[in-house]
Structures are given as C-alpha cells and as structure tokens.
Amino acid sequence: MSQLNEKSIELEIPFQTSRIAEVVYDVLRVDKEPKRGGVAKVLSLTGNILTVKFSAQLTRQLRVSVNGFLEKLDLTLETVQLFGPPVSESYSHY
Amino acid sequence: MVVAIGFEGSANKLGIGIVKDGEILSNCRRTYITPPGEGFMPRETAQHHRQNILQLLKESLEKSGLRPEDIDVICYTKGPGMGAPLAMVAVVARTVAQLWNKPLLGVNHCIGHRFARVLKISNDPSPGYNIEQLAKKGNKYLQLPYCVKGMDVSFSGILTYMEERTNSLLKAGYTAEDLCFSLQETVFAMLVETTERALAHCNSDEVLIVGGVGCNIRLQEMMGQMCAERGAKLFATDERFCIDNGVMIAHTGAEMFKAGMKLPWIYSSITQRYRTDEVEAAWRDD
Numbered sequence: 234m235s236q237l238n239e240k241s242i243e244l245e246i247p248f249q250t251s252r253i254a255e256v257v258y259d260v261l262r263v264d265k266e267p268k269r270g271g272v273a274k275v276l277s278l279t280g281n282i283l284t285v286k287f288s289a290q291l292t293r294q295l296r297v298s299v300n301g302f303l304e305k306l307d308l309t310l311e312t313v314q315l316f317g318p319p320v321s322e323s324y325s326h327y
Numbered sequence: 328m329v330v331a332i333g334f335e336g337s338a339n340k341l342g343i344g345i346v347k348d349g350e351i352l353s354n355c356r357r358t359y360i361t362p363p364g365e366g367f368m369p370r371e372t373a374q375h376h377r378q379n380i381l382q383l384l385k386e387s388l389e390k391s392g393l394r395p396e397d398i399d400v401i402c403y404t405k406g407p408g409m410g411a412p413l414a415m416v417a418v419v420a421r422t423v424a425q426l427w428n429k430p431l432l433g434v435n436h437c438i439g440h441r442f443a444r445v446l447k448i449s450n451d452p453s454p455g456y457n458i459e460q461l462a463k464k465g466n467k468y469l470q471l472p473y474c475v476k477g478m479d480v481s482f483s484g485i486l487t488y489m490e491e492r493t494n495s496l497l498k499a500g501y502t503a504e505d506l507c508f509s510l511q512e513t514v515f516a517m518l519v520e521t522t523e524r525a526l527a528h529c530n531s532d533e534v535l536i537v538g539g540v541g542c543n544i545r546l547q548e549m550m551g552q553m554c555a556e557r558g559a560k561l562f563a564t565d566e567r568f569c570i571d572n573g574v575m576i577a578h579t580g581a582e583m584f585k586a587g588m589k590l591p592w593i594y595s596s597i598t599q600r601y602r603t604d605e606v607e608a609a610w611r612d613d
Contacts, residue, residue, distance in 0.1 A: 256422065256425040256426065259421070259425055259592065260418060260421040260422050260425060261418075262593075263417075263421065263592070263593060263595050263596045264414060264417075264418075264596055264597075265596065304377070305414070305415075305418050308377060308380075308415065308418050308419065308422075309418055309422050311381060312381060312418075312419050312422040312423065312426070313422065313426060315381055315384075315385070316381075316384070316395065316422075316423055316426055316427075317426045318426070319425065319426050319428070320395075320396070320426065320427055320428050321428040324424075324425055324428060324592070325428055326424075326428070326429070326430040326431070326589075326592075327430070327589050327590070327591050327592060
C-alpha cells in the first residue's frame with residue numbers, strides 16, 4: 234500500500250465558546266486510535282473551532298473511526314449541556 | 328475530608344457512587360440484562376451505558392445531596408474491562424472533571440468472571456445468582472476439569488467440557504441443578520486452593536471476597552471453612568458492595584487522592600488489560 238491510496242476526512246466543529254471547545258478537545262484527544270485500526274487521527278484547536286483530521290487507506294476504516302468519534306462528541310456535548318457550563322477559564326489540575 | 332465520586336462501567340453494570348470520608352452518600356446502579364443464554368457484547372453494553380449514564384449521574388448527585396463544587400476528586404474505572412463501555416464512561420468522567428475543574432483519577436477495577444451461557448440460565452438479576460439457586464437443589468457431583476497452575480486458575484476448559492456434553496448429560500440423568508452444583512463445587516475449590524496458597528505466600532491472615540460471585544453463600548462457606556482451619560479471618564459482604572458499583576471506585580480513588588497520587592491528563596484513557604499488580608498502593612504503609 235502506498236501513500237497514494239490514503240484517504241482523509243477533515244471535520245470542523247465550532248462551539249459556543251472557546252472554553253467549551255477546549256473542554257471537548259481535552260476530553261477527546263486522550264483516546265488513541267486502536268493500533269490495528271489503520272487510522273491516524275489528529276485533533277487541533279483554534280479558538281472556538283475544533284478540527285479533526287482522519288486518514289486511512291480504506292474507507293471502511295475511516296467510517297468506523299469517524300463514527301466512533303462523533304458518538305463520543307455527542308456524549309461530551311450532552312454532558313456539557315446537563316452539567317456545565319465550565320466553572321473555570323482553564324483546567325487547574327495536572 | 329475527601330469527597331469522591333466514582334464511575335464504574337467495565338462490564339454490564341453501570342454504577343455511580345459518592346463517598347465522603349468512607350461514608351456512602353449515594354450508590355446508584357443500572358444493569359444491562361441480556362436475554363437468557365446470551366452474554367453482553369461490547370457494542371450493546373456501551374450503548375446501554377451511553378443511554379443511562381447522564382441520568383444516573385443526576386440521580387447520584389441528587390441522592391447525595393451534594394453540589395458538584397463539594398466534590399474533591401473524580402474517579403473512574405481505567406480497566407480492566409471491555410473497551411467500548413469503559414471508554415464511554417471515561418468520556419463523561421473526563422468531561423465533568425473539566426467542567427467542574429476537579430482532579431481526575433483512574434482506578435483499577437479487578438477481576439470479573441462470568442458464566443452460565445450453556446444452560447441458558449436467566450441473566451436476571453445475574454447468571455451467577457441463578458446458578459446459585461439451582462445449585463442448592465443439586466447433589467449429584469460430576470467431575471469437571473480442575474485447572475490450577477500456581478496462582479492462576481483457568482475456567483475455559485470447564486466451559487468447553489460443559490458445552491460438549493450438556494445435552495448427553497441431561498439425558499444421562501444429570502439435572503441442570505446437578506450441573507450447577509458440580510460447577511460451583513469445582514470452581515470454588517479452585518478459588519479456595521489459590522486463596523489458601525496466597526495466604527501462605529503473603530503471610531496474611533485476612534481474606535476479603537468481592538465481585539458478583541462473592542455474594543455466593545456457598546463460596547463464602549467454603550472460604551470460611553478454609554480460613555477457620557488456618558486461623559484466618561474472612562470478610563464477605565452482600566450484593567450492594569459485592570457487585571460492581573461506583574462506590575468501590577470512589578472509595579479507592581479517595582484513598583489514592585489522600586495519598587497524593589496524581590494522574591497526568593493525557594493518561595486519563597482506558598485500558599482493557601490492567602493487572603492488579605501494576606498498581607502502586609501508595610495509600611498503604613504496611
């Protein structure tokens with residue numbers, strides 16, 4: 234397999250505030266992709282916009298990874314809605 | 328004084344508990360019950376946890392009478408367990424840690440065993456409970472594979488043995504009750520043997536039984552007999568604390584927190600394999 238076959242998807246997700254974007258970024262960046270999943274996932278944060286880039290050789294791999302990510306994103310946002318907003322401007326633990 | 332909230336979801340039980348200096352303020356649980364003869368699969372179990380976790384968190388907070396700001400530390404099961412359900416629960420634990428600006432600790436869950444597919448025993452309330460009820464009525468012992476290697480026990484041979492022979496055994500005059508009885512006697516003998524060896528190795532005189540199977544009266548009886556013979560003390564408890572629950576995670580986390588343990592944020596992931604001896608017990612001084 235060469236790099237030529239690589240496909241990628243980029244998601245751009247805007248949030249109400251940059252603090253919420255940061256919370257979501259911190260919650261979701263922790264989980265690494267499974268080693269044999271064949272997917273590379275890179276999260277980055279600019280202001281209130283979270284960008285996630287997925288790349289893989291097979292569309293199936295991309296679909297699985299994006300799906301899983303979106304499920305966790307939904308859960309995070311629902312948690313923010315029910316138990317937020319964030320009480321502090323930044324996280325003060327390690 | 329430490330107030331800790333614990334999130335547990337390594338298997339089919341989802342539990343959220345809050346403790347304050349060892350006192351239990353709330354201990355809420357939802358169990359994903361599968362049809363008879365079926366085990367719980369990662370995907371469906373994760374879905375169950377996903378659908379229940381936020382409501383359960385609300386319930387646990389309300390029951391405790393505390394507000395989020397009263398909590399000192401957020402604890403969650405880091406492993407071992409099924410990946411997808413663990414990950415779901417960890418997402419919520421991380422999110423509230425961020426929202427409420429509280430430290431986060433990953434706790435090792437330890438040991439889960441399940442059985443009871445072959446006989447299509449009801450999973451409600453749990454397969455183990457139903458096996459115990461059936462076993463009480465059995466008395467014809469069938470010799471099953473007994474597999475102890477040092478401190479390790481293996482149950483896989485038993486499952487295969489039963490799967491291959493269940494139908495012919497039922498025809499040969501063994502009842503489902505007898506098979507449950509034989510299963511319990513064999514498996515528990517293995518556990519008692521290794522426990523006794525562990526006591527000797529560690530020079531300890533205390534045994535604590537936990538986990539869903541720990542509710543089993545026959546296991547407690549056999550373990551109690553062994554302990555009595557060597558002058559050891561047995562500690563057992565009932566289903567509120569035996570079965571997977573949030574309180575055990577909260578309490579362990581509280582001890583870790585008091586000992587000054589810290590979890591760097593990037594390590595707040597989950598791991599399906601997480602051995603008990605990988606944990607540094609910094610909260611103990613003996």
